Amino acid sequence: DAGVIQSPRHEVTEMGQEVTLRCKPISGHNSLFWYRQTMMRGLELLIYFNNNVPIDDSGMPEDRFSAKMPNASFSTLKIQPSEPRDSAVYFCASSFGLVETQYFGPGTRLLVL
Amino acid sequence: DAKTTQPPSMDCAEGRAANLPCNHSTISGNEYVYWYRQIHSQGPQYIIHGLKNNETNEMASLIITEDRKSSTLILPHATLRDTAVYYCIVRVNTDKLIFGTGTRLQVFP
Numbered sequence: 304d305a306g307v308i309q310s311p312r313h314e315v316t317e318m319g320q321e322v323t324l325r326c327k328p329i330s331g332h333n334s335l336f337w338y339r340q341t342m343m344r345g346l347e348l349l350i351y352f353n354n355n356v357p358i359d360d361s362g363m364p365e366d367r368f369s370a371k372m373p374n375a376s377f378s379t380l381k382i383q384p385s386e387p388r389d390s391a392v393y394f395c396a397s398s399f400g401l402v403e404t405q406y407f408g409p410g411t412r413l414l415v416l
Numbered sequence: 417d418a419k420t421t422q423p424p425s426m427d428c429a430e431g432r433a434a435n436l437p438c439n440h441s442t443i444s445g446n447e448y449v450y451w452y453r454q455i456h457s458q459g460p461q462y463i464i465h466g467l468k469n470n471e472t473n474e475m476a477s478l479i480i481t482e483d484r485k486s487s488t489l490i491l492p493h494a495t496l497r498d499t500a501v502y503y504c505i506v507r508v509n510t511d512k513l514i515f516g517t518g519t520r521l522q523v524f525p
Contacts, residue, residue, distance in 0.1 A: 307459075336513075346460070346503075346515040359512070394459050405513060407459030 305329075307408035309395050315414045321383040324411045327376055328397030336396040336405060337370055337380050346394075352378065353401055385415045419443065420504045425520040428498075434491040436519050438504030441485045446508050449480060451489045452515070453500040460503065460515070463489065494523045 308327040316322055328335050336351040350360040352372045360370070367386070372378040382389055392412050396405040421439040428434040440449065450465040464471055464478045466487075471478045477490040491498055503518040 345517060346454075348512050348514070351512070396459070404462045404465075405460075406462065410457075410459050 307395055307397050307406055309393075309408040309411050311411060312409065313412045313414075315416065316385055317416050318386055319384045320415075321381065322385045322389075322413060322415070324380040324382075324393050324395075324413070326378045326380070326395030326408060328378070328395070329406055330376070332397035332399050332406075333375065334398045334401050334403075334405075335372060335378050336398075337378070338394040338396065338407075339391045340394065340410075341391045349380070351401075358401070385413075387415045389413065390415050419447075419506045419514075420516055422502075422504055422516065422519045424517065425522070427522050427524060428491075428494045430496055430523055430525050431493055434494040434498065434521060434523070436489040436491075436502050436504075436521065437486065438489070439486045440504070440506045443484050443506050444508075447506045448508075449478065449484075449487050450505040450507060450513065451476070451478065452503045452505065452513075453498075454503070454518070455497075455500040463502075494521075496523050496525065499523045 310325045334353050337349040338346055340346045349362040350370045351358055355372045370380045392410045394407050394410045396407040398405045448465050448467050451463040452460040454460045464473055464476050466478045480487045501518040501520050503515050
């Protein structure tokens with residue numbers, strides 16, 4: 304099993320640009336989670352999906368952030384426009400059901416200049 | 417808010433048992449204790465979880481006190497690759513994982 308796949312692994316962009324982060328969950332998992340990690344705030348849950356439907360987006364910082372899950376094998380997290388304070392490591396995780404163990408991807412390191 | 421208290425850092429000699437404590441004095445009856453770890457620059461990794469009874473798997477053992485107000489994660493023979501930040505999390509099974517600041521375990525030769 305390839306595990307959770309995230310792309311790109313590193314992203315450097317300029318303030319104001321659109322950023323799209325991608326995640327492929329483990330095959331057969333029906334729950335997907337997006338987290339953000341910074342030194343200041345630690346690891347925060349942004350949004351999670353169950354069966355491709357967003358369940359809780361209360362962690363999304365503001366309207367500049369949006370997430371979609373068009374099918375069971377793909378999700379995107381988009382930031383538009385990006386700001387320097389969005390610089391962080393973004394992790395995607397998946398699980399077989401909301402109550403089951405979450406498996407994390409390697410993360411995307413985002414730097415907004 | 418994280419519902420757990422962990423020491424910020426610990427050291428352990430390679431080959432010895434690493435015992436990582438966690439206080440969760442406000443835990444409710446239907447909340448589980450989960451442990452994850454994060455090795456530098458990687459995503460968090462699930463280790464073990466339990467409700468009341470002690471649990472053991474190939475990675476670690478989890479000892480939960482009878483009153484459930486604290487627990488200990490035991491890595492029986494720590495290796496250098498166990499150097500990581502260890503997170504103790506309490507959650508109802510249907511709830512979110514909320515990560516605190518964890519314990520930074522340094523295993524030394």
